[in-house]
Amino acid sequence: MNGKTDPGRAFAHHDHAHCAGDTLARAEAEAARRGLRFTPVRKRVLQILLEAHRAMGAYEVLDRLSAEGFGNQPPVAYRALEFLVEAGLAHRVQGLNAFAACMHPGEVHAPVFLICRDCDAVAEAQAAPVRAALDQVAGALGFAIERASFEAVGLCPACRARAEAAT
Amino acid sequence: MNGKTDPGRAFAHHDHAHCAGDTLARAEAEAARRGLRFTPVRKRVLQILLEAHRAMGAYEVLDRLSAEGFGNQPPVAYRALEFLVEAGLAHRVQGLNAFAACMHPGEVHAPVFLICRDCDAVAEAQAAPVRAALDQVAGALGFAIERASFEAVGLCPACRARAEAAT
DNA sequence: GTTCTCTATGTTATGAGATAACAAGTCAAG
DNA sequence: CTTGACTTGTTATCTCATAACATAGAGAAC
DSSP states (O other), X not given: OOOOOOOOGGGSOOOHHHHHHHHHHHHHHHHHHTTOOOOHXXXXXXXXXXXXXXXXXXXXXXXXXXXXXXXXXHHHHHHHHHHHHHTTSEEEEGGGTEEEEOSSTTSOOOOEEEEETTTOBEEEEOOHHHHHHHHHXXXXXXXXXXXXXXXXXXXXXXXXXXXXXXX | OOOOOOOOGGGSOOOHHHHHHHHHHHHHHHHHHTTOOOOHHHHXXXXXXXXXXXXXXXXXXXXXXXXXXXXXXXXXXXXXXXXHHHTTSEEEEGGGTEEEEOSSTTSOOOOEEEEETTTOBEEEEOOHHHHHHHHHHHHHHTOEEXXXXXXXXXXXXXXXXXXXHTO
């Protein structure tokens, strides 16, 4: 990752503090409901991801953790991230070797990630139609899908507008 | 990667030597048409990928190259692979940190990869419907897609049958 | 409340994937 | 044959990720 400041709030103006807090609350409820141990490191990692509102590398997360008195070795971050992904509270963004908080904890969903190449914002879009199309293609080949990932790189509305203005 | 032998020929019985040779010929024609320099390393790397008919890690490709007298340092493999990807003759499979030869060189296509978790075979399926679904979702958010990748992990028909038989 | 057990956390060390930077060779255009 | 653009080879290093073991804390059984 890089030292950029937090980018474009995932393509839409919104009360970010509220959005992050709300999602955290839902994640916490979801964890409780399923009897998961939502420990301080894990919770803090999710907060960090939610506050950034973008995909972050494991070492970037680790930097913040160690600055706050948690362990400063890679496994500390990787384990917390793995837990969150496993629990469906965060997603791994393969194309960036990074992780992002899940915006819809508790709901069943195969996420689509729209990654802005300019500001690094990552939006989690609805995948249902995309997934349906994929199921059809795979079904025709007799392939049984277990996990699917959809990622697109391009320009978010804000950066797109900026790019056109600069012309 | 691992030392497995070549896996299941991408889900369908076919004359693999012919399929690989044919694809190589088409790739060569495509490269010539576009004035690309299809040098020995680059061509050999594409052959290696075609013969394997699965996704291979850069270091795995490098091993073969160095055994054949080419350079034995990572950039040798990465540069050739980058060239092929850039030229649309190969694809990067993010979920595996690996590369696979393109089965449809010259045709415009956003590939969908169906990755068998058992035999490591990788099939490149038709993405048009999937891509269309994604375009609609992204369009609704004002996001301009430049590159998209679709990857699914699961069981190919052969391994699926074998798994059921083992029950 | 003590002890036991299980899980989570912290730490060390190392493995795997990827690239920056520079030197040397190749090839076609002029 | 010289120039300039591109390719290849090599060195060194960087980022991402995990195996393996030690320590500590939470919760259940008694």
